Amino acid sequence: MADLLTHGAAAVLLKSGLRGRFIPVFVLGTVMPDLCSRVPAIGLGYVHVHMTPVPSFLTHGWQPMHHPVGLVLLAFLTSFLFREAVRTSVFWNLIGGMALHLGLDLLQSHHGAGYLLGFPFSDFAWELGVMGSEATVGWAIPLSLLAWFVYRKRASPL
Amino acid sequence: MLFPLWEVTHIRDASVYEISKTMRGVAVEGSSAGLTVGDTVTVKGTFRSSDQAVVETERIDHPMRRVKGLLSIIGLLLGAGLWPRFFGWEAGRVVLRG
Numbered sequence: 194m195a196d197l198l199t200h201g202a203a204a205v206l207l208k209s210g211l212r213g214r215f216i217p218v219f220v221l222g223t224v225m226p227d228l229c230s231r232v233p234a235i236g237l238g239y240v241h242v243h244m245t246p247v248p249s250f251l252t253h254g255w256q257p258m259h260h261p262v263g264l265v266l267l268a269f270l271t272s273f274l275f276r277e278a279v280r281t282s283v284f285w286n287l288i289g290g291m292a293l294h295l296g297l298d299l300l301q302s303h304h305g306a307g308y309l310l311g312f313p314f315s316d317f318a319w320e321l322g323v324m325g326s327e328a329t330v331g332w333a334i335p336l337s338l339l340a341w342f343v344y345r346k347r348a349s350p351l
Numbered sequence: 352m353l354f355p356l357w358e359v360t361h362i363r364d365a366s367v368y369e370i371s372k373t374m375r376g377v378a379v380e381g382s383s384a385g386l387t388v389g390d391t392v393t394v395k396g397t398f399r400s401s402d403q404a405v406v407e408t409e410r411i412d413h414p415m416r417r418v419k420g421l422l423s424i425i426g427l428l429l430g431a432g433l434w435p436r437f438f439g440w441e442a443g444r445v446v447l448r449g
Contacts, residue, residue, distance in 0.1 A: 196419045197426030217437035242371045274445045304393050304411060306355040327415035333422045
């Protein structure tokens with residue numbers, strides 16, 4: 194995964210550049226894969242490594258929330274938290290943000306460990322591998338400042 | 352065998368160190384030069400059953416991993432702080448603001 198700051202900034206830049214609506218929902222969609230999979234996995238992984246053993250389903254059971262099928266399900270369920278009038282737009286903006294997230298992550302190289310794009314129907318793992326997994330660190334702050342600037346230039350956020 | 356993004360949790364000596372993630376304290380036979388406890392590494396190697404150790408064939412260090420984690424935490428805090436600006440809760444539903 195790229196860092197969440199870069200993911201969020203990329204989402205703001207893309208959506209603002211396209212002059213699209215529902216920017217906050219799109220950004221939410223782009224951070225949800227890590228929020229629902231990596232954050233609990235890293236937190237419980239820390240407990241497992243440094244405190245007390247944790248069952249592997251608790252440290253790795255969140256992974257499907259970072260794969261396409263799990264993300265579609267997540268977007269579908271999340272959209273039901275919103276009013277019916279905007280539900281379809283919310284769903285597609287969440288999906289768009291999630292697709293951007295996966296697209297950015299797939300650029301990375303994990304030295305042979307790719308992303309299980311077809312899970313649970315296939316164990317095919319793939320990534321493009323054109324940049325290191327920490328390559329976005331240098332971009333995060335400048336990209337965030339640029340995103341903030343571009344967003345502020347927009348008259349209407351929704 | 353591939354151990355992507357595992358944490359160095361113990362350095363036994365100059366030629367053996369331990370990494371942890373899914374499993375705790377996996378012994379890796381390979382140079383520990385330049386490593387400190389808490390570092391993140393990707394290890395490629397083969398398994399040796401006699402002493403249940405991984406014999407390292409390649410090690411990739413990830414020195415920027417902590418900075419990356421810090422950036423993600425900043426992103427999370429920023430998102431949490433901005434949440435009320437863009438989202439609210441009315442009549443049992445999330446509403447969009449702004």
